[in-house]
Amino acid sequence: MSLTVVGSIAFDAVKTPFGERERMLGGAAVHFSLAASFFTEVRPVGPVGDDFGAAEFEVLESRGILTDDIERVEGGRSFFWRGRYGYDLSVAHTEDTQLGVFAEFEPKLSEGSKAADTLFLANIQPDLQRQVRSQCAARLSGLDSMNLWIETAKDSLRAAIAEVDCLLVNDAEIRQLTGESNLARAARAVMELGPCAVVAKQGEYGAALFTENGFFALPGFPLEDVRDPTGAGDSFAGGFFGYLDGHGGGLDEAHLRRAMGYGTVLASFASAARRSTSASRRCAG
Amino acid sequence: MSLTVVGSIAFDAVKTPFGERERMLGGAAVHFSLAASFFTEVRPVGPVGDDFGAAEFEVLESRGILTDDIERVEGGRSFFWRGRYGYDLSVAHTEDTQLGVFAEFEPKLSEGSKAADTLFLANIQPDLQRQVRSQCAARLSGLDSMNLWIETAKDSLRAAIAEVDCLLVNDAEIRQLTGESNLARAARAVMELGPCAVVAKQGEYGAALFTENGFFALPGFPLEDVRDPTGAGDSFAGGFFGYLDGHGGGLDEAHLRRAMGYGTVLASFASAARRSTSASRRCAG
Numbered sequence: 001m002s003l004t005v006v007g008s009i010a011f012d013a014v015k016t017p018f019g020e021r022e023r024m025l026g027g028a029a030v031h032f033s034l035a036a037s038f039f040t041e042v043r044p045v046g047p048v049g050d051d052f053g054a055a056e057f058e059v060l061e062s063r064g065i066l067t068d069d070i071e072r073v074e075g076g077r078s079f080f081w082r083g084r085y086g087y088d089l090s091v092a093h094t095e096d097t098q099l100g101v102f103a104e105f106e107p108k109l110s111e112g113s114k115a116a117d118t119l120f121l122a123n124i125q126p127d128l129q130r131q132v133r134s135q136c137a138a139r140l141s142g143l144d145s146m147n148l149w150i151e152t153a154k155d156s157l158r159a160a161i162a163e164v165d166c167l168l169v170n171d172a173e174i175r176q177l178t179g180e181s182n183l184a185r186a187a188r189a190v191m192e193l194g195p196c197a198v199v200a201k202q203g204e205y206g207a208a209l210f211t212e213n214g215f216f217a218l219p220g221f222p223l224e225d226v227r228d229p230t231g232a233g234d235s236f237a238g239g240f241f242g243y244l245d246g247h248g249g250g251l252d253e254a255h256l257r258r259a260m261g262y263g264t265v266l267a268s269f270a271s272a273a274r275r276s277t278s279a280s281r282r283c284a285g
Numbered sequence: 286m287s288l289t290v291v292g293s294i295a296f297d298a299v300k301t302p303f304g305e306r307e308r309m310l311g312g313a314a315v316h317f318s319l320a321a322s323f324f325t326e327v328r329p330v331g332p333v334g335d336d337f338g339a340a341e342f343e344v345l346e347s348r349g350i351l352t353d354d355i356e357r358v359e360g361g362r363s364f365f366w367r368g369r370y371g372y373d374l375s376v377a378h379t380e381d382t383q384l385g386v387f388a389e390f391e392p393k394l395s396e397g398s399k400a401a402d403t404l405f406l407a408n409i410q411p412d413l414q415r416q417v418r419s420q421c422a423a424r425l426s427g428l429d430s431m432n433l434w435i436e437t438a439k440d441s442l443r444a445a446i447a448e449v450d451c452l453l454v455n456d457a458e459i460r461q462l463t464g465e466s467n468l469a470r471a472a473r474a475v476m477e478l479g480p481c482a483v484v485a486k487q488g489e490y491g492a493a494l495f496t497e498n499g500f501f502a503l504p505g506f507p508l509e510d511v512r513d514p515t516g517a518g519d520s521f522a523g524g525f526f527g528y529l530d531g532h533g534g535g536l537d538e539a540h541l542r543r544a545m546g547y548g549t550v551l552a553s554f555a556s557a558a559r560r561s562t563s564a565s566r567r568c569a570g
Contacts, residue, residue, distance in 0.1 A: 188509075217491070219502030222493070224467060
């Protein structure tokens, strides 16, 4: 089995009440890939600048991740995000976002990535998500998004959602997307667009799974020492889709529930241990 | 087995986007008692005015609740709360609170209430909670509180908490009480005061249980049709302590976890069905 993921490959600067780091390997596709690498062959797709060097490739490759579709743009800068957290680590405050090479990104998948069994469209502009979706005939597909695209590209986002099997976003985004304050009804409204499963990420509260006939929820693992929750949701997605791909179970209820468990475990490691490039490796290893 | 609960016995006026009611039977001790009545003999303790009549007593008595310790103050008015909810039903906006006969309340328990096996101190001024606690030698005791008492009577509240086995409050209140942003650490700080179990109510996300050696969490039941969440937390507490009292299991882990399940179920009925005095009866019956 194999899994293709498209999304940001980035450097993050993060400040929390417990410390500060100026440059950590980050981005949704990186967190996702590290988590999914425990279950299956993973191919991240996305551009990086020439600030993305051998040390960064090594973090991914040491986990067996296939980096052929990471496009290195000479003279470009990698996506950069700067954020901070207060004592409430559930709320990230963005201080700076620099798209860098992502501004000109036109996804072109290799034959290997196109042939993947599973595709995850991490949070990027929904037209880009659709371009990737059209290149990959994966039998199982998932999508993440964010409030920015709900506000600025809603029609395109709805079209992208219609083309995947599983939507995996924050619970507030499910409400915002559907205009429905009740989460159970909101999830049903999403399923009417196309997906047969909806996963609502709920931060420290865990995650909830809605399917046509079922509901399942898992609390977050109660860490006493949360260092940095950046990427926890992407790690959840990596554990979730990594397990589904690696165990070939499709979207039947039992497999989905087990995938929720693996997502929860990987998210807890991501929150507890991320500190630097080498810690990202430790987190995932 | 028998259970004594002290707390407000009230009338509520509630407005939501889906409707409005000017006068519903409410109050923490009422919601708690209705929920606990499915499991054990319940004795609510608290004052009411002469606006609290036969119809209100009948709601309680029809569920076998013993009303001898409901003190009817002639010429007085019952506790009254007016609140509204927006589309986010998880946030109550208080518009008016009239203490009425509660302002002069001096708890005096009957012999029957003093002899209860289990005692629940619902959210009232912590000195009153301690007065009740000193009159009742229950082998199992629990306590609820609110931000108001953390802000205005913290020392007294900490002393009250030290005298019970189980604290059951909203998760934000556990953080506020302990000054600890991490919930797992905050729960441990509470246990250092005395309780051997801490239940964090988390609204629609459910509830989490912390004990010396364990963690357990249950999501809320995913209702598609939430009418009015007022009293859901009190109904949770009633299901939780009602089950513990009725099944005599003390505070061992297995009993506590099962009690979380009953609390969750009773809270879901309270949120879905409460509409009027007669609906309160339906909700609980």
